[in-house]
Amino acid sequence: MGARDVGLPDRVPAQGLPPRVTIWEVGARDGLQNEQAVVPVEVKLEFLARLAAAGLTTLEATSFVHPRWVPQLADAEELLAGLEPVEGVRYPVLVPNERGLDRALAAGVRHIAVFGSATETFAKRNLNRTLDEQYAMFEPVVTRARAEGLDVRAYVSMCFGDPWEGPVPAAQVAAVGARLVSMGCSELSLGDTIGVATPGQVAAVVGEVAAAGVPLGSVAVHFHDTYGQALSNTLAALRLGITTVDSSAGGLGGCPYAESATGNLATEDLVWMLDGLGVQTGVDLDALADTSAWMAERLGRPSPSRVVQALRG
Known part of the structure; x- marks a missing residue:
């Protein structure tokens, strides 16, 4: 059997799943940001x-973080200037602070994301803020962005475990998200x-977030596959009413906090599983x-995606 003979999975719809899922593609930003070259x-x-062209409608394009911290994305303005937008596709960018928002507005960006923490230690290490102080950093960014008519997503990292603090209380995640x-x-991504x-x-965690008054229609999930649990966790989230899932083409992107x-x-x-479920x-x-x-050819290494390996290996 040739590599292309497999085709698509047999579709066997399951009960209790949404009819459609929005994929928030992070490959161009989160996937590439840790590349050394x-x-x-x-x-x-x-x-x-x-x-x-493959049909993805949300493509997180880049980040306006300071180039010193993420050299890979130092070309954010150049990339956005060269981008030829496709009708029906949105291109959000990550904005860490007001200076980043200034750059995003100057570039004509219409969708932004801020990146918060569910834990004290990661807030201090990643944002140089306490858990409470991070809100003071985000508030003017969100307020100005909404006044300019921009859509704002909030990422919350360390929602399920922190390498320094261990398991994270679900109520703590819900409080940050709310x-x-x-x-x-307008959207909350649980990482x-x-x-x-x-x-x-x-x-x-999703139950606590809903109990805190956050509509599940505005909640997304962002799973890493460190222990091989990303797909099972995604399926669990879909059964709870989540309809937006973050993922990275080819499985690009590593986590610097777990070896x-x-x-x-x-x-x-993700698409293979959803196709098989009729979603x-x-x-x-x-x-x-x-x-x-x-x-993967341009990065000089095989794709870690199991499906890419199976179809193109």
């Missing part, structure tokens, strides 16, 4: 164009930054696998 902006632009939503964020979550914990981390949930692996995504899996194989 700088990826040329022309390659990034082609990557984004290929992802859009605070960000009350500030004006398993070190990939330690299991389905029962997902249910507990064995294998990075983000691969978009191809619509609008994504052409064949085109997406081609795109990830193409990018």
Whole structure:
């Protein structure tokens, strides 16, 4: 049997799942940001164009973090200037502070994201703020962005486990998320930054977030596959009413906080599962696998996605 003879999975719909899932593709930002060798902006632009052609409608393009902290994304303005937007596709960018918002507004960005923490230690290490002080940093960004008509997503990292603090109380995650939503964020992405979550914990955290008054229609999940749990955790979240899932084409992106981390949930692996369950995504899996194989060649290593390996190995 040839590599392309497998085709798509047999579709056997399951009860209790949403009919459609929105994939928030993070490959061009979260996936590439830890690459040691700088990826040329022309390659990034082609990557984004290929992802859009494959049917993905939310492509997180870059970040306006200071270039000293993330050299890979120092070309943010150049990339956005060279981007040829596809109708129906949004290109959010990560904005860490007001200076980043200034740059985003100057570049004509319409969708931004801020990046918060569910734990004290990570807030101090990543933001140089306490858990409470992070809100003072985000509030003017969110307020100004909403006044300018921008859509604002809030990432919350370390929602299920922290390498310094251990398991994170679900109520603590919910309190952080509710605070960000009350500030004006229209979507909340719950991140398993070190990939330690299991389905029962997902249910507990999502349940607490809902109990805190955050509509599940505005909640997304962002799982890492460090312990091979990303797909099972995603399925658990979908059964709870979540309809937006973050993933990275080809499984690009690692986690610097766990030595064995294998990075983000691969978009191809996610689409294979959803196709098999009869859940619509609008994504052409064949085109997406081609795109990830193409990018893997440019990075000089195989794609970690199981589906890409199976279809293009």
